[in-house]
Amino acid sequence: MIVIRLDRMLADRKMQLQELSDLVGVSIANLSNLKTGKVRAIRFSTLESICDALNCQPGDLLEYDPSSSRE
Template identity: 60%
Template sequence: MSIVVNLDIMLAKRKVKSKDLAEQIGITEANLSLLKSGKVKGVRFATLEAICRYLDCQPGDLLEYQPDQE
C-alpha cells in the first residue's frame, strides 16, 4: 500500500503507550493495533483528530504517502 502509518514513531517520540492512547481516544487496543499496522481501509476523521489532539501532532506526522515502486 502507498500510505504508510507512522503512529508507532509518534508514540515513541511522545513516550506514550498504545494502551494509554487507545483508552484516551475511546477505541480498543485491537483497533489501534490494526491502525498502526496499516491493515485498515480507512480511518474516521474524528479518530484522527483525537489521536492528533492527544499526541499534539499533525495528520502528516502520522500518515505518509510512498508511491509504489514499479
C-alpha cells in the same frame, strides 16, 4: 500507498498503545491494526482524537510512499 507512522509518534511521545486507547476511546485491537497498516480507512473523528492526544498534525501520522502499493 499511505503509511501510518503511529509507532514512531508513540515512541517520540513515550506513550503506550493502552494509554492512547484510553485517551481517544478506540480499542487497542483497532489501534494495533491501524499501527500495522491493516485498516482500509480512518475516520476524521478518529484522526482528530489521535492528533489531539499526541499533540501532532495528521501529516505527522500519515505518509505517502509511492514505491509500494496496497493489495
